[in-house]
Amino acid sequence: MKMISEIEQVTKLDEGGITTPKGFQAVGIHTGVKRKRNDLGAITSEVPCSAAAVYTLNKMQAAPLKVTQDSIEKEGKIQALVVNSGNANACTGKKGLADAYEMRRLSAEHFGLEEHLVAVTSTGVIGEFLQMDKISEGIKQLYPQATAEAAYDFNQAILTTDTMQKHTCYQTDVNGKKVTIGGVAKGSGMIHPNMATMLSFVTTDAVIEPDVLQGALSQITNKTFNRITVDGDTSTNDMVVVMASGLAGHTSLTPEHPEWDSFYQALEETCEDLSKLIARDGEGATKLIEVQVSGAKNDEEAGMVAKQIVGSDLVKSAVYGTDANWGRIICAIGYSDCDINPDAIDIAIGPIQTLSQSSPVSFSEEEATAYMKDSDTVVIAVDLHVGDGFGKAWGCDLTYEYVRINAGYRT
Amino acid sequence: MKMISEIEQVTKLDEGGITTPKGFQAVGIHTGVKRKRNDLGAITSEVPCSAAAVYTLNKMQAAPLKVTQDSIEKEGKIQALVVNSGNANACTGKKGLADAYEMRRLSAEHFGLEEHLVAVTSTGVIGEFLQMDKISEGIKQLYPQATAEAAYDFNQAILTTDTMQKHTCYQTDVNGKKVTIGGVAKGSGMIHPNMATMLSFVTTDAVIEPDVLQGALSQITNKTFNRITVDGDTSTNDMVVVMASGLAGHTSLTPEHPEWDSFYQALEETCEDLSKLIARDGEGATKLIEVQVSGAKNDEEAGMVAKQIVGSDLVKSAVYGTDANWGRIICAIGYSDCDINPDAIDIAIGPIQTLSQSSPVSFSEEEATAYMKDSDTVVIAVDLHVGDGFGKAWGCDLTYEYVRINAGYRT
Incomplete structure (x- = not known):
């Protein structure tokens, strides 16, 4: 496992975001698809960017995901990404697909780009057609800027049941040049009616070819975005897109580049931060749960065990109840x-050993409860003692509020 | 799929139970492992019974399951089954295994049987040693009787967080002889601290060899007990045991027997009833959810899809909220x-079509809500239109009460 301390030049920029890397602008506005909050946004770049993306594994993939794949397949580049919230354009058949292409066409026209340089995505209610009148009118109002305020407006435009904005930024050096990576995300549960797809957009000024970027993103996704669970449901609209403008001006990054690890780690930290922010803001959550599994046969199995633990409703309920219930974990x-x-x-559980070599260790229930009560992040550490595999997964507690949000929506 | 109407001679005996088939007795008593309720019970037979069993797939299998497997492997027969509740004897290492063997030895001595004719099982808190003083004293007080009251006492002795007893009984004819099958079950969540393992015990006077019975039980378990989910957690102690006394006096049943289907169906109905009772009594549940999937590639895939739907926290929450949310189903x-x-x-959803050929059907939300509100069993029917596979799965709604039970236990 790579630790942030391993590579000193990777640093976190607390105030940074998607407009911090060189060449990027953002915008977010209100068009009326949602009642009050921003519901349409875009990220644009001064130049065509190397693009990489990962998409939901749900077979009911929403229309905009198909359009974005179509764009990126053309030459591995995009220059603009347009997102609406309030309507997922999922389960909308041929008309839905046509709408997504129209959304791309109108955006390309507005930004003066070729169509295949535009990615589109949607999040919100499924099974309803996009309000294309509002979207087309809205696209004409999109004037991206390279400011922190514009990044904030964009972030607002992609939120649904989220209770907070989610963004992060890392910086590192490559060939003596500063390389910056900014990321933004949304997502707290699943979908209709919670309109809570997971979306993440990452910008960077790194110089990197699309296929190399795609390789890194796919690997990192398995260790970050694929390791979080709120309720085990995979949305029809989940998507992560990375855009690399190349404006940092170093030699092109490949795994053979002497500073590859530094870039890779900065990208992984960005994705891990966003993943944890999504899990922490899970519907109804009061706490982030981090499960660390060591001693597994390999890293993949460690991750699987970690995810199994963090996905257990019984473990999630126990954390909510500040109950050091190792029986549910085992x-x-x-x-x-x-x-x-x-x-x-x-x-x-945190600093408290509860089981050793599968035998119960006597521990203070009071201390364990106090740890769980006082911790914003509850850490569960497991050692399987069968190999060297290590992996982490993140989730949140299961609360009354989760049930209220998901049972009470329409009534 | 076999329907009860297909074979007319299979009838349900509303008042029947595990002591209805010829040759069986039961008993349930209080030994003090639990504070007030019965916590030790036994089912015995006048003669050695053909035995079949299925066990949890959880790798942390509890000690008594190993002992019961050991008994049944010897010659495929058992004559007594002893159960305690309040303590699962799971994650208890070598001492736990020795305790389970001792529980078997004491029971064999008390009933005057060879040890390998005794099965033992436990349900309750995990990670604590059995209170062997209470258990050994209790075993000496076990005097089984062939009455409905004795079956009731046994049923009480295996309950934990269950809110109701679960039993059923079917009868059919083989070679003009009445064959009776009685079943009892417990289980509503998972384990420690809810002591909510799934246990089912089935008695029958059918004449059938152990290996034939095992074949039928394994097949049927896949369509019944393995198709229920309350919270997705598989206990360390789950077990189903069938005992066939052979006292009905017909020719031995095999799949080639002209009345095999009739017996098979009666056994399947018994297991399906118990499965539905367990799901209906899931922790905090207010409703049973039955998902019926048709048009799948095959029966196995139909069952998998059905279980995936009924296991979705979002679907479960929607049913609690009487929200006809087909987006979560798809x-x-x-x-x-x-x-x-x-x-x-x-x-x-019930009589209301919500999606046709993946396109939304306009329906009355009010009618849908009324259906879900008024139904003790909410039926979700899905047609995949890719083949002829059919399968069902059962679960329950996700409620505030589930969170309360599982978060609030120790505090």
């Missing part, structure tokens, strides 16, 4: 598909 | 690993 380990030794498992 | 279909055609899916 049960979740037992029904994962991974190699385990039932007699050699250690479990700690 | 999303759950989309992330199953099965063959689907995204453009050809029908969804109905």
Whole structure:
């Protein structure tokens, strides 16, 4: 596992965001698809960017995802990305697909770009057609700027049931040049009626070819975005897009580049930050849960076990109830598909060891409860003692509020 | 799919239970492992019974399951089954295994049987040693009787967070002889601290060899017990045991027997009833949800899709909120690993069609809400239109009460 401390030149910019890397502008406005809040936004670049993207594995993929794939496939580049919230344009058939293409066409026209340089995406209610009158009128009002305010407006435009904005920024050096990576995300539950798809957009001024960028993004997604769970439901609209403007001016990055690790780590930190922010803002959540699994057969299995634990409703409920319930944790380990030794498992909840070599350790329930109560992030650490694999996963507690949000919407 | 109407001689006995088939007795008593309610019980037979069992797939299998497997492997027969509740004897290492063997030995001694004719099982808190003093004293007080009252006492002795007893009984004819099957079950969530393992015990006077019975039970379990979900967590102690006394006196049943289907159906109905009772009594549940999937590639995929839908927290919350939210249903279909055609899916919620060929059907939200509000069982029917596969799965709604039960236990 790469730790931030390993590579000193990777630093976090607390105030940075998607408009911090060289060449990027953003905008967010209100068109009326949603009642009050911003519902249309764009990220644009001064130059065509190397593009990489990952899409939902849900077979009911929404129309805009198909259009964005179509754009990126052409030459691996995009220069603008347009997003609406309030309507997911999912399960909308041929008309939905035509609408998504029209949204791309209108955006390309407005920004003076070729169509295949534009990506589109949507989040919101599924099964309803896009209000194309409002969207087309809105696109004409999109005037992106390279400011922090513009990034804020964009972020507002992609939120749904989110209770907070989610953004991060990292910087590193490549060939003595500053390379900056900014990221923004939304998402807290799943979909209709919660309009809570997971979307992440990352900008960077790094010089990197599309296929190299895609390789890094795919690897990193498996360790970050694919390691979070709020309710186990995968939306029809999930998407992560990275745009690299190349304006930092160093030699092109490849895995053979002497400073590849530094860039890779900065990108991973960006994606991990966004993932944790999404999990932390899970519907109804009061806490972030981080599960760290070591001693697995390999890193992949470690990640699978971690995700199994963090996805257990019983574990999630126990964290909400500040109950150091290792029985539920070991049960979740037992029904994962991974190699385990039932007699050699250690479990700690924060600083408190609860199970050693699969035998209960006597611990203070009071201390454990106090730890869980006082921690914004509850860490569960598991050692399987079968190999060297390590992996993390993130989720949130299961609360009354989750049930209220998801049961109470229409009534 | 076999329907109860297909084979007329299969009838349900509303008042029947595990002591209705010929040769069976039961008992349930209070030993003090639990504070007030019965916590130790036994089912015994006048003669050694053909035995079949299925066990949890959780790798952290509890000690008594190993002992029961050991018993049944010997010659495929058991004559007594002893259960305690309040303590699961799980994650208890070598001492736990020794305790389970001792529980078997004491029971065999008390009932005057060879040890390998005794099965043992436990349900309750995990990670604590059995209170062997209470259990051994209790075993000496077990005097089984062939009455409905004794079956009631046994049923009480296996309950934990269950809010009701769960039993059923079917009868059919084989070679002109009455064959009776009785079943009892417990279970509503997962485990510690809810002590909510799934256990089912089925008795029958059918004449059938152990391996034939095992074949039928394994097949039927896949369509019944393995098709229910309350919270997705598989307990360390789950077990289903069938005992066949052979006292009905017909010719031995095999799949070639002319009345095999009739017996098979009666056993399946028994297991399906118990499965639905368990799902209906899921922790905090107010409703049973039955998902019926037709038109899948095959029966197995139909069952997988059905279980995926009924296991979605978002679908479960929507049912609690009486929200006819087909978007969540189609999303759950989309992330199953099965063959689907995204453009050809029908969804109905009770009598209300909500999606046809993947396009929204206009329906009355009021009628849909009324249906869900008034129904004790909410039926979700899906047609995938890719093949002839059919399957069902059962679950329950996700409620505030589930969170309360599972978050609030220790505090």
